[in-house]
Each structure stands twice: as C-alpha cells, then as structure tokens.
Amino acid sequence: MSALSPKPPAQPVPGEARERIIAAARKAFASAGFEGAATRQIAAEAGVAQSLLLYHFKSKDALWRAVIDQMFADLDGRMAVAARRSQGGTVRERLMSVVRAFIDLCAEDADIHRIMTIEGRQPTERLRWLVDQHLRDNHRAACALIGEGQALGVIRPGDPTLIYYSFIAIAGTAFSLAPEIRLVSGDQTAISPDAIEDLIAALLFVGA
Amino acid sequence: MSALSPKPPAQPVPGEARERIIAAARKAFASAGFEGAATRQIAAEAGVAQSLLLYHFKSKDALWRAVIDQMFADLDGRMAVAARRSQGGTVRERLMSVVRAFIDLCAEDADIHRIMTIEGRQPTERLRWLVDQHLRDNHRAACALIGEGQALGVIRPGDPTLIYYSFIAIAGTAFSLAPEIRLVSGDQTAISPDAIEDLIAALLFVGA
DNA sequence: GCGCATCTTGATCAATCGATCAGGCTCTGT
DNA sequence: ACAGAGCCTGATCGATTGATCAAGATGCGC
Numbered sequence A, B: 001m002s003a004l005s006p007k008p009p010a011q012p013v014p015g016e017a018r019e020r021i022i023a024a025a026r027k028a029f030a031s032a033g034f035e036g037a038a039t040r041q042i043a044a045e046a047g048v049a050q051s052l053l054l055y056h057f058k059s060k061d062a063l064w065r066a067v068i069d070q071m072f073a074d075l076d077g078r079m080a081v082a083a084r085r086s087q088g089g090t091v092r093e094r095l096m097s098v099v100r101a102f103i104d105l106c107a108e109d110a111d112i113h114r115i116m117t118i119e120g121r122q123p124t125e126r127l128r129w130l131v132d133q134h135l136r137d138n139h140r141a142a143c144a145l146i147g148e149g150q151a152l153g154v155i156r157p158g159d160p161t162l163i164y165y166s167f168i169a170i171a172g173t174a175f176s177l178a179p180e181i182r183l184v185s186g187d188q189t190a191i192s193p194d195a196i197e198d199l200i201a202a203l204l205f206v207g208a
Numbered sequence C: 001g002c003g004c005a006t007c008t009t010g011a012t013c014a015a016t017c018g019a020t021c022a023g024g025c026t027c028t029g030t
Numbered sequence D: 001a002c003a004g005a006g007c008c009t010g011a012t013c014g015a016t017t018g019a020t021c022a023a024g025a026t027g028c029g030c
Helices: A016-036 A039-046 A050-056 A060-085 A091-108 A111-119 A125-151 A160-176 A178-185 A193-204 B016-036 B039-046 B050-056 B060-085 B091-108 B111-119 B125-151 B160-176 B178-185 B193-204
Strands: none
Touching: A016 A039, A016 A050, A016 A060, A016 A111, A016 B016, A039 A050, A039 A060, A060 A091, A060 A111, A060 A125, A091 A111, A091 A125, A091 A160, A091 A193, A111 A125, A111 A160, A125 A160, A125 B178, A160 A178, A160 A193, A160 B160, A160 B178, A160 B193, A178 B125, A178 B160, A193 B160, A193 B193, B016 B039, B016 B050, B016 B060, B016 B111, B039 B050, B039 B060, B060 B091, B060 B111, B060 B125, B091 B111, B091 B125, B091 B160, B091 B193, B111 B125, B111 B160, B125 B160, B160 B178, B160 B193
16 A cells, blocks of 8 residues: 555545535526636535536536526425415415515525526526526416415505516515625614515515 | 728727727626626727727726726716705605616616626625725615605605615616516516606505 | 446646737827 | 827737546446
C-alpha cells in the first residue's frame, strides 16, 4: 500500500452526487440566472468534477430542466397535501390552506420564486417549456379556486389571473428580496410566514 | 480620395454614444443580470466598439452604477411631479397620484423593476450602494405617505414596509412577467396601467 | 477471474469574458 | 499651420466559459 490514497474512496452511492449537483445548481441558477451560473462553480459546490455534471446531464440546459422538474415535484406535492388536508372545509379554509403552504415553501426556499421571476421575463424556449410543463396546470387550478372564493365573497373581486399573480408576487417577493428589505428598513420589519399570511389575508381576502 | 471610407463619418456628437451605451446596458442588465450581461453585446447594440464602453466608464461596475443613477433620476423626477400635481388634494388623491405614476413607469419600462429585483436578492456591495444611494430615501417617503393613508382609513392596515413592497411587487411583477402571464393565460388577461391601477385600488385601498 | 456497465476524474478544446493599449480621427485654441 | 484634448476603433491580454474525450476506479453478472 503506497503512501498515496490513504483513504480508499468509498464506492460512489448511485444518485447521491447527482442530487448534490441539482441542489448546487438550484442555488446557482437562482442567484445568477441561467447564463450567469457557471457549471464549474456548481460542480465545485457539489464537490465533484465539472465533467461529471455533463455526464449526468447532457448539457447545462438539461441540468436546468432537471432542477425545475425537482422544484415543481416538491411544490405540487405540498399543494396536494394542503388541498387534501383541508378537504371538506369551507372555501376560505381550503384557500388559506394552500396559501399557507405556498408561503411556507417560499420562506423555506426562496430559490423557486427567484428562478421563476428570472425566467418569466423573456419569451425564451425555456419559458415556453416551463409553461407547458408546469405552469399552465398550476395556473388553471389556482384560478378555479380563486373564482370559487370570489363567488362566495371570500376573495376580493378582479381578474383571477391578476389576483393569482398578485399573491405570488407578494409572498415570493417578501422572501426573495429579504436582503434588500432588511437593509432598507434597518431590520425593523419582520419577514416571517405568519407576518406574510396576515398580509395576504388583509389584502386579498375579504373581512376577518 | 481613395475608394475606402466613401463616407467621411460625421463628427461624433458629444454624449450621444454615451447615452446609447447606457440605454443598451439597461436592457442587458435587466434581462441577463449583472454577470450575465456582456459588455461586447451591449456595445454591439449601441453600435460602438466594446473598448469605447470602457473609455466612457472605467469598468463594467461603473457602467452599472451609471445606469442605476439615470433610472432613479427619471423615477425621482416622475414621483416629484406626481406629488406636486396632487398637492392640496385629499390623502387618497395624493396616494393615487404617485401610485399611478409608478404604474405608468413600470408599464413604459419594466427594466427598472427587473434590475431592482435582481439586485435586491443578495447582500452584495452593489445592493449596499443601491440602498444608500437611492432606496432608503424613497422607502422613507413612501412609508410616511402610507402611514398617513392608514391613519385616515384609506389604506388597509399592516406594516407600511410590507404594504410598500406589496405595491411594488404587484405593479412591477405584472409588467415584468408579462411574457409569462401572456403565455399562461393564453392572452386572456389584459395588462394595462388602468387594469393594474384598479387591481391596486381593490387590494391595497379601502372602499371605492 | 473476466468482462462490462456505471460513476468519476483530469486534460483539453474553441469561444467568449472584462480589461488594456497604441493609434487614428475630428474639432478647437492659438 | 500646428499642438492638444476629446472621441473612437482594432488588436490583444489572461482568465473563464460550456463541452468533449480518454482513461481510471468500482461493483455486478457469469
């Protein structure tokens, strides 16, 4: 046994490095955008060689799509749980359940909102794929629920699509821009799921 | 006279190329972020050599600051005009005047909101400069006005800073994410200053 | 023990990045 | 006419980009 390689590297756990790469890529895409994110930096943060990144995913573009798919698998799952848990409740309870689930998601991981707001700005091929793959169904389901709430006077009137995007904008921006809000307000404004839930309840919902 | 240079180039108008560079840089920074924007691409869109860009501005960072300064000069001017025009009116009228001015600004040029939401996400040196140079004063003035409106029951209750950012988020996102909203809704949702003004009035203001 | 698929690395590619430099052009002051 | 300031370009620098390739390491089937 030579002095080199004193630790024989443990056999690679299948899929483990792949997950680390996706996690690192999510952070990179969220903070620097698609073009700004460097595959070498992603690989470094994941603790692997840059070439491994292009072994698991054919290209930077494919890696981006893998990140998005994982993000929406999480989001859709949480939304389904929230909807199931509030089944049988009032429309207000069902609405608040998914609202709270989305707020919690944004609070835990602002990357989703950051990536989405980066990609939604220009009609690229990535945006078209994103809409077809994930956004259209989400939008339809949310607008149906909003329309239900409006019919019963629980949600303020207005185009459901604009209400939908207002909700996403308020909840997402609060956590995405937390560094700026902190700096501007001198840390006087608390940004917590409870605070944002109260904000949404006051602005989008009718009555107490 | 040789066959070359059949058109003697007109003498350069001082400051004209500089303005074209800033305009091109604004678009580039808004769509690709600071790192993602390439000085060569900016120069190409402005119709000048890349080296001219670093002649007028010492560095890419200095160019970015010039873009921001010009943007806020425009924004501050518009806000001052809106405030002056509604002087002597009710608090509601004064609030609606600056709200409308900001909405119109976002509608005409979504780049401001795009750049700000890119930079506000991470505590970089650029963000610190941005807050010290432009954001803090803006935030203070807006929150004072919002507090006035809340005291008179014109604005819904809540932390003024969160109301302030909710307003910016709704107005800015509607125009920034217009490509996505169009794709998702199948062009069914109109995104106009009037529509967003109605939306803000319904969500943030009390009563009709 | 042998072969093969899977996972991983390092070297290397052409392209592009921000930045620097020497030099040319036009106008102005004298 | 001549010198100098201001505006602008093309060539070029070292560094970094996404992507490709050959080869090493590991574990499973036979």
